[in-house]
Amino acid sequence: MAQMTQELLEKDRLALEEMNQPLITGNPSYHDVTRVVSQIVEVRTAKIWWMALGITGGITGLLFSMLGYLVWNGIGVWGNNSPVGWGWDITNFVFWIGIGHAGTLISAILFLFRQKWRTSINRFAEAMTLFAVACAGIYPAFHVGRPWRAYWLFPIPIADHGMWQNFRSPLEWDVFAVSTYATVSLLFWFVGLIPDLAILRDRATTKFRRIAYGVLSLGWRSSSEHWKNYEKAYTILAGISTPLVLSVHTIVSFDFAVAILPGWHTTIFPPYFVAGAIFSGFAMVVTLMVIARWVFKVEHIITMKHLENMCKVMVATGTIVGYAYATEFFIAWYSGNQYEQFTFINRATGPYAWAYWTMISCNVLSPQVFWFKKMRTCIPVMFVISIIVNIGMWFERFVIIATSLHRDFLPSSWGYFRPTIVDILTFFGTFGLFITLFLLFLRFLPMIAVQEVKGTLAADKH
Amino acid sequence: MIQAFINKLLTPPKGSFGVAAEFNSVDSLMAAVLRSRAEGYTKLETYTPFPIHGMDEALGSKPSVLGYIVIAIGLCGTATAIALTWWVGTVAYPLVIGGKPLWAVEFTLPIIFELTILFSAFAAVFGMFHLNRLPQFYHAMFNYSQFTKISDDSFVLVIESADPKFNAERATKFLSSIGGSAVEEVAK
Numbered sequence: 001m002a003q004m005t006q007e008l009l010e011k012d013r014l015a016l017e018e019m020n021q022p023l024i025t026g027n028p029s030y031h032d033v034t035r036v037v038s039q040i041v042e043v044r045t046a047k048i049w050w051m052a053l054g055i056t057g058g059i060t061g062l063l064f065s066m067l068g069y070l071v072w073n074g075i076g077v078w079g080n081n082s083p084v085g086w087g088w089d090i091t092n093f094v095f096w097i098g099i100g101h102a103g104t105l106i107s108a109i110l111f112l113f114r115q116k117w118r119t120s121i122n123r124f125a126e127a128m129t130l131f132a133v134a135c136a137g138i139y140p141a142f143h144v145g146r147p148w149r150a151y152w153l154f155p156i157p158i159a160d161h162g163m164w165q166n167f168r169s170p171l172e173w174d175v176f177a178v179s180t181y182a183t184v185s186l187l188f189w190f191v192g193l194i195p196d197l198a199i200l201r202d203r204a205t206t207k208f209r210r211i212a213y214g215v216l217s218l219g220w221r222s223s224s225e226h227w228k229n230y231e232k233a234y235t236i237l238a239g240i241s242t243p244l245v246l247s248v249h250t251i252v253s254f255d256f257a258v259a260i261l262p263g264w265h266t267t268i269f270p271p272y273f274v275a276g277a278i279f280s281g282f283a284m285v286v287t288l289m290v291i292a293r294w295v296f297k298v299e300h301i302i303t304m305k306h307l308e309n310m311c312k313v314m315v316a317t318g319t320i321v322g323y324a325y326a327t328e329f330f331i332a333w334y335s336g337n338q339y340e341q342f343t344f345i346n347r348a349t350g351p352y353a354w355a356y357w358t359m360i361s362c363n364v365l366s367p368q369v370f371w372f373k374k375m376r377t378c379i380p381v382m383f384v385i386s387i388i389v390n391i392g393m394w395f396e397r398f399v400i401i402a403t404s405l406h407r408d409f410l411p412s413s414w415g416y417f418r419p420t421i422v423d424i425l426t427f428f429g430t431f432g433l434f435i436t437l438f439l440l441f442l443r444f445l446p447m448i449a450v451q452e453v454k455g456t457l458a459a460d461k462h
Numbered sequence: 463m464i465q466a467f468i469n470k471l472l473t474p475p476k477g478s479f480g481v482a483a484e485f486n487s488v489d490s491l492m493a494a495v496l497r498s499r500a501e502g503y504t505k506l507e508t509y510t511p512f513p514i515h516g517m518d519e520a521l522g523s524k525p526s527v528l529g530y531i532v533i534a535i536g537l538c539g540t541a542t543a544i545a546l547t548w549w550v551g552t553v554a555y556p557l558v559i560g561g562k563p564l565w566a567v568e569f570t571l572p573i574i575f576e577l578t579i580l581f582s583a584f585a586a587v588f589g590m591f592h593l594n595r596l597p598q599f600y601h602a603m604f605n606y607s608q609f610t611k612i613s614d615d616s617f618v619l620v621i622e623s624a625d626p627k628f629n630a631e632r633a634t635k636f637l638s639s640i641g642g643s644a645v646e647e648v649a650k
Contacts, residue, residue: 030615164555167547173572180576184583202610218597226594227513232526233590244579455512
């Protein structure tokens with residue numbers, strides 16, 4: 001009996017120790033943190049960076065030439081056609097927007113919940129948000145067919161047409177949601193950067209850098225008065241970004257849910273889309289972070305604990321997504337609506353069954369390995385799973401869009417969607433744009449929120 | 463007259479901004495602030511690499527008013543969205559679709575919500591810039607020899623010349639006596 005109690009106590013102690021593990025390992029000083037993060041932007045540009053930029057720049061060029069080709073020839077160069085009028089474009093739009101959501105989750109929601117582990121990764125994840133939203137925005141803008149008229153989506157009183165928007169349309173809501181999201185994310189990111197830009201200004205050794213970072217940091221001087229208003233602004237931005245990020249994917253899901261199409265017209269869509277967005281976003285953060293912390297040797301600031309926490313979020317949200325898939329099927333059966341039932345049986349057994357089962361295995365089955373601590377802390381495993389998850393989440397959007405559209409109410413208008421080479425190269429090109437923007441970010445801006453990490457360090461020391 | 467104005471612009475401001483001293487940790491800075499307050503100084507300011515919990519209370523500074531600015535401007539966003547959707551829907555371009563009303567709160571709620579958020583975010587960021595007087599590319603503190611160390615790992619306390627008790631010599635002596643290093647009078 002006594003021995004058992006002893007063992008239990010020992011177990012408790014170990015669990016407690018693990019909980020109190022320092023977030024930043026190796027006990028660095030404030031100066032160490034400044035130096036390690038600043039050096040990444042201060043050293044001579046590495047040859048490998050130029051090579052990487054050359055490759056991704058080329059892929060970005062491919063993206064722009066595909067978009068130019070589309071503008072010249074019209075939307076017909078994509079595979080969208082009746083009955084599948086939304087193809088890869090909207091799939092990719094939802095895919096990229098979803099990836100962005102992890103950035104806001106990490107910077108805003110985890111901030112409000114006082115999750116200190118976010119400080120090492122939030123800058124990185126916020127940058128990812130911005131670049132993902134930039135990639136997402138391309139698709140609806142070009143899908144309108146005449147992108148030079150895309151500004152008609154906004155209520156701008158330059159009446160070259162005398163018409164106004166229809167605010168009953170979820171697509172119009174989406175214009176407001178996504179543009180607000182992009183703007184607020186940019187503001188939030190910039191506010192977070194100001195004190196760290198001041199660090200680079202203060203460390204600058206050349207006049208050019210001093211002026212460039214000096215202008216960007218706006219004359220920040222770290223006074224308590226500055227910090228007071230800054231922290232207030234940061235808290236408010238976190239507070240309003242939290243409902244914002246939930247609203248954005250809710251409204252994206254309204255694009256589907258408000259339509260009366262079987263397979264789209266379901267009330268489960270908003271929470272299901274939000275969970276999926278966070279899931280794919282965290283997967284993307286893990287993919288990028290594993291590479292970045294290794295390349296830039298910041299393993300002691302972005303520690304295994306950070307990665308492990310992200311894996312836990314992935315298994316949680318992946319399971320929520322799996323639960324949503326099951327609920328959809330249950331409701332289709334329970335509703336007694338034969339169109340609804342057909343859509344779902346067709347999803348799992350019809351011509352797109354291969355896509356459906358890819359989605360299930362990537363999204364629901366693969367993250368389950370993260371129940372095991374060994375897997376959660378094994379970098380090759382999490383790297384591979386994070387990529388699999390993103391493939392799965394892309395398929396989720398494709399399945400929702402294509403399977404619901406390709407079987408119209410009349411069998412005479414049934415069809416099958418096939419992407420064109422332009423579709424494929426455009427999607428490939430957005431990865432080029434995403435990584436190009438990321439490389440520029442890593443080269444010129446501090447990839448870790450230095451002042452926030454120091455705050456965490458100070459709290460650890462107490 | 464123009465010449466006089468230019469001369470005024472070109473002559474550097476005279477006088478002293480205050481006396482600055484460097485401390486090496488959060489705790490020693492906090493202790494120094496409390497000592498200075500006990501000594502009767504009221505115009506104090508600290509400069510730190512990261513925000514320090516409890517510093518505002520120690521300095522006796524009032525809470526930020528940014529929240530009020532954001533609420534006011536955020537509500538302007540709400541009003542703008544209601545006015546815009548109502549005017550567009552019923553006056554400028556009335557469309558009857560599916561027999562639905564020209565304006566209703568249900569379908570305009572997403573727009574109202576997003577514009578409230580957008581206006582609030584702008585208010586939070588530009589309100590903070592306003593309260594902190596940013597951008598500001600010259601400030602007396604940039605003259606302090608240790609200024610560039612602050613953003614790295616230095617904790618600085620300044621007794622400002624605006625303090626009614628201010629006397630450069632006495633302040634210098636006092637800051638040195640409580641453990642400050644690099645004690646300097648900072649020019650305006």
